[in-house]
Amino acid sequence: MSEAKKKAAASAIVDSVESLDALFVTVRAAQQQYASFTQEQVDAIFRAAALAANHARIPLAKMAVEETGMGVVEDKVIKNNYAAEHIYNHYKNTKTCGVIEEDKEFGIMKIAEPIGIIAAVIPTTNPTSTAIFKCLMALKTRNGIIISPHPRAKASTIEAARIVKEAAEKAGAPAGLIGWIDVPSLELTNTVMKEADIILATGGPGMVKSAYSSGTPAIGVGAGNAAAVIDSSADIVNAVSSIILSKTFDNGMICATEQTIIACKDVYDAVKAELIKRGCYFLNDEEKDKLRKTMLINGALNAKIVGQRPCIIAKLAGFEVPEDVKVIIGEAESTGVEEAFAHEKLTTILGMYKAENFEDAMDKAEQLLVNAGGLGHTSSLWIDNVKERAKIDAFAERMKTCRILVNTPSSLGGIGDLYNFKFPPSMTLGCGSWGGNSVSENVGVKHLLNVKTVAERRENMLWFRTPEKVYFKKGCLPVALDELKNVMNKKRCFVVTDSFLYKNGFTKVITDKLTEMGIAYTVFSDVEPDPTLRSAQLGAEAMRKFEPDCIIALGGGSAMDAGKIMWVLYEHPEADFLDMAMRFIDIRKRVYTFPKMGEKAYFIAIPTSSGTGSEVTPFAVITDQETGTKYPLADYELLPDMAIVDTDLMMSAPKGLTSASGYDAMVHALEAYASVMATDYTDGLAIRAMQLIFRYLPTAYEDGTNVKAREKMATASTMAGMAFANAFLGVCHSMAHKLGAYHHLPHGVANALLLTIVMRFNACEKPRKMGVFSQYQYPHTLERYVECAEACGVTGKDDQEIFENFLQKLEDLKAAVGIKKTIKDYGIDEKVFLEKLDQMSEDAFDDQCTGANPRYPLISEIKEMYLEAYYGEKK
Amino acid sequence: MSMQSFRMPEKLYFKQGCLPVALQELVDVYQVQRVLILTDEVMLHNGRLAPLTGALYDMGLDYAVNSESFAADCVIGFGFAQALDRAAAFAGDKPFIAVPVSAGGQMSIPAWRKADMFILDEDVCVPIPAGEICSHIAQTARASLAGANVSDYTLALSVQALRILFDKAHTTSALLHAAAMAQLAYTTARSDEVPTDNLFEDAAEALGMSVTELENQINSAVTAQHT
Incomplete structure (x- = not known):
């Protein structure tokens, strides 16, 4: 469109759908240009427009009263x-253009964009102030605006818009950003609502409903019906004068204005006396009936009484009141829909109710909202x-209103910023879903922006945690225990172990040392x-009787x-295992916070x-003897304070235990390395553990008396424990847990039978589903296994070959320490295995260890792996 | 020698941007109210304290900076090695949190030894040239291989630090962790004055190289200008 045509279009009278379409073209073009304005440019325009509107406040006021007669x-x-000053002041520093919020640490940013064209429906009750408000909001948010004035107030509304428009354009706004319908009609109002990008409708319920029905996103607000509840404790003089001030303001046309007073019985007469003293007029029964007939016509508010003084209203109803009466009051009893005084009146008439007590006052206020309208709007106390x-x-809890004002005149209080300075100023008051609205606040700039959130990928915080003290070396146990006396001054020690270790004298070195140090002890074996x-409850019971200040757990994982x-039951008898064992x-x-x-x-x-590595892990598994359910607990609160790894205690471990638990440590190291939560810290420990296990497990297995082999295996096991204490495990352990539980295979053996199958599953470079964790960027498990392989001296011509050779090396180790090849080899009956397979696969999927696996397994994939482990080949 | 030990700060937290997340434990776990921040003079004027003080403010905690008379129930050392040394000494029995801004550079041994919580957040770190970090890692890792308390535990950390150092594709953040691991290993391994044991050969073997090769690689990292 040429400049000349644009100007012509902009100045053309909008009185038809065609001319309205032309206006849209103009406003849209201007808005598109305005959308690229900077915050500084926008703020300068916003300020100039606010100033101009403020300058015109008196002529506009006169014009509005003259035109509407209200x-x-x-x-x-x-x-x-x-509408000019408070809105400007409140939003002058608000960011509405481009980046409005940024948190670099968390990598999140919010960007404000305009919405486009606002369809602004303006009511007769506030024809100029609402127009000023909406135009200023549009300018601040870089939106265009088309105003649909009320037919009874079109001249003054258009004049207000014109003043803002001219000032804005003079300050640099694109020409044509603000437009209006010159000759309003229902058809044009509906068209503007349909064509705009958002509707900002202020008006009666009918208007709001058609806004919401237009198909365009709408912020519409509706009728109020504020009741002012006066409690027995109220300052009556203040309350009465404030309500009169509020009610008479612009002859009661602000939608937040009090419509009824509900006074508690014991102060009712005092309130009434004060109202009379300050110039209110109480109607007699005859006048009340006359007024009821005038106020509502066929259930709808009579437009003739809106915004009028009492003497004029009385005349319309057919009686007289003195010219200086401020408010007419009709005392009523019913809060039902048939009582005219219960309704919104938008003029200088109040209904008044007597409540038995505060409870009754709240009941009445609630009934008024429900029966006579105003839900979601405003109430006052x-x-x-x-x-x-x-x-x-x-x-506050009872009232279903979005504004609950305390000791505040509700008309001027409800629009905000006059009686409470944190309450944002607005001429458009949202009523929430109770009022059929999409907004429950005072409408402001944030409701007229599209806010884009730019969220950058960030990595989760990670950690490395171990017991504060880890002591090791053959024969270190009594030396380490010295600290109990010398450093910590412990008095009573509770030793937990199993009967085998107890009977075979393993606890003696501990109890001798405790005796020597003069520390009292008891042994639970x-x-x-x-x-x-x-058994844990029995132990905890014994602890509660003995009251130890130190607990020593000696043994294997169990x-x-x-x-x-x-320890948990002793310190926190109230703890609930179901909650503690909840998957996370x-x-x-x-959700569950572990007790301290x-x-x-x-x-x-x-x-x-x-x-097991349990001496350095935050994990523990316990079985409910009634149901057979295993509760795996995991929380760093369960991390031991001290771990003592003394090879002397391991020299007599039988072959089967050495191989199974040694291989378990290998699986710990490999799963921790492949975990999505692996870190450089856990990697270093895991690799060293693998190196040591490959080198020393066969010797420890063949020759249990080899001190160095035993010592290195002890270290490897604890290091692997530290690695998986922080990086966690994977689906091999998930499957081993259930295989052990269903078919009573030793835990280490179950892991060994599954390991290479799971590794092959994980190494897939196009897994069906990969593990979900911010740090884990792409399926790189093959690379990770190759790193382990190379550190363990495995070679090959490419990654695939190195990986295959590594799997072979792991199978060789299995054979070297007497672990059989398949589940079947351990004598598990095929029929029994297949019967339980589906349930076992599902349980393994749901195991806590599955979450850290680099490949997220399907239940069917777990089943396939079980089958392969059973038969020794893919089925 | 009848006993060896491996000592870690109770909690080591890391990853870019983790500071405010980790500090949430001041409220959730330690339940402190008044925090004393000990920092270097230079940090008072370079704006680098803001992420810390901002996080404390957001949690509603009272804090004071370098004001030792402030009745604190928690001490945060935030800054270079000197500030962390001072904070470690000053903390006493109060929870002590160490936040180095020179990760990859000079270290505070007392901070590693005493911290209840050690926070490594790249966002608060002063950038150090990669060459300098590499040189520091090489020296610290080598030193950590000899000591009275070297073990497979310290070796695992030292070797991992060297593995990252020698990896041509290492990222800056991996280097920071390599430096931290070398420092951790050093702090534990050299718990007394006389280095009685040396794991240099084991380190070479664990890295799959000869002793000479390892020496050369370390030397070149110590001296090379990193590009």
Whole structure:
């Protein structure tokens, strides 16, 4: 379109759908240009427009009263002034262009964009101030605006818009950004709402409904019906004068204005006397009936009384009141829809109710909202706000209104920023879903922007945690225990172990040392393999009687796990295992907060076999003897305070235990290395553990008396424990847990049978689903295994060959330490295995260890792996 | 020698941007109210304290900077090695949190030894040229291989630090962790004055290279201008 045509279009009279379409073209072109303006340019335009509107506050007020025949010039001056000044002041520093919020640390940014063209529907009650408000909002948010004035107020509304438009254009806004319908009709209003990008409708319920029905996103607000509840504790003089001020403001046309007073019985007469004293007129029964007939016509508010003074309203109803009466009051009893005084009146008429007590007052206020309209809008309360906080809370809870004003005139209070300075100023008050609205606040710039959130990928915080003290070396146990006396001054020590270790004198070195140091002790030696909740409860019971300040758990995984659980039950008897054992995705975001440990006792873990790593992990598994359910607990609160790894205790471990637990440590290291949560810290420990296990496990297995081999295996096991304590495990452990539980295979053996199958599954470079974790960027598990392989001296011509050779090396190690090849080889009946397979696969999928696996497994894939492990070949 | 030990700060937290996340434990776990920040003079004027003080402010905690008379229930050392040394000494029994801004450069041994929580956040670190970091890693890792308390644990960390150092494709953030691992290993391995044991050969073997090769690689990292 040429410049000349544009100008012609901009100045053409909009009185038809065609001319409205032309206006849209103009406004849209201007808005597209305006959308690229900077915050500085926008703020300068916003300021100039606000100033111009403020300058015109008196002529606009006069014009509005003259044209509509409603309201009070002096009050409209305040409204115009407010719409310019308070809106400007509140939003002058608000960012509305481009980046409005940025947090570099968290990598998140918010960008504000304009919406496009606002269809602004302006009511007769506030024809100039609402127009000023909406035009200023549009300017601040870089939107265009087309105003649809009310037919009864079109001249003054258009004049207000014109003043803002000219000032804005003079300050640099693109020409034609603000437009209006010159000759309003229902058809044009509906068209503008349909064609615009967003509707900002202020008006009666009919208008709001058609806005929401237009198919265009709408912010519409509706009718109010504010009740002012006066509690017995209220300052009556203040309440009465404030309500009169509020009610008479612009002859009651602000939608937040009080429509009824509900006064508690004991102050009712005082309130009434004060109202009369200040110039209100109480109607007699005859006048009330006359007025009821005038107020509502066929259930709808009579437009003739809106915004009028009492003497004029009385005349319309057929009676007289003195010219200086401020407000007409009709006392009513019914809060039902048939009572005219219960409704919104938008003029100088109040209904008044007597309540039995505060409870009854709230009931009545609620009934008025429900029966006579105004849900979601405004309610107000007059009360002693120091002594009666509980009543304020009860009122706030009961009222389904989006503005609940305390000791505040509700008309001027509801529009914000005049009686409370955190309450944003607005001429458009949202009523929430109760009022059929999409917004429940005072409408502001944020409702007229599209806010884009730019969220950059960030990595989760990671950690490396170990027991504060780890002591090791053959024969270190008594030396390490010295600290109990010398450093920590412990008095009572509780030793947890199993009966085998106890009977074979493993506890003697501990108890001798404790005796030597003069520390009292007791030994609990009833821990079973796969420790049960019952035995842990028995142990905790014994602890509560003995009241230790130090707990020593000596043994394999079972004894150390049982010790950890007893520790929890001793310190926190109220703890609920179901909650503690709840599955989680992120250990730091879980719903359940683990109780704080260590307030009663210091916990020392001492392993007697090389494998579980429990002495340095935050994990423990306990079985419910009634249901057979295993509760795997995981929380860093369960991390022992001290670990003592003394090879002397491991020299007599039998071959089967050495191989199974040794291989378990290998699986710990490999799963921790492949985990999506692996870090440089866990990598270093895991690799060293693998190197040591490859080199020393066969010797430790063949010759249990070889001290160096035993010692290196002990170290490897603890290091692998540290690695998986922080990086966690994977689906091999998930499957081994269930294979062990269903078919009673030793844990280490179950892991060994599955390991290479799971590794091949994980190494796939196009997995069906990859593990979900911010740090884990692409399926790189093959590379990771190759790193392990190379560190363990495996070679090959390419990654694939190195990987295959590595798997062979792991199979060779298995054979070297007497672990059979398949599940079948362990005598598990095929029929029984297949019967339980589906359930076992599903349970393995749901195991806590699955989450850290680099490939997210399908249940069917787990099943296939089980089958392969059973038969030794793919089925 | 009848006993060896491996000592770690109770909690080591890391990853870019982790500072405010980790500090949330001040409220959630340690339940402190008044935090004393000890920092270097230069940090008072370069704007680098803002992420820390901002996080404390957001959590509603009272804090003071370098004001030792402030009745604190928690001490945060935030800055270069000197500030961390001072904070470690000053903390006493109060929770002590160490936040180095010179990760990859000079280290505070007392901070590694005493910290309840050690936070490595690249966002708060002063950039150090990669060549300098590499040289520092090489020297610290080599030193960490000899000591009275060297073990497979310290070796695992030292070797991992060297593995990252020798990896041509290492990222800056991997280098920071390599430096931290070398420092951790050093702090534990050299717990007394006389280095009685040396794992240099084991390190070479673990890295799959000869002793000479390892020496050469370390030397070249110590001296080379990194490009």
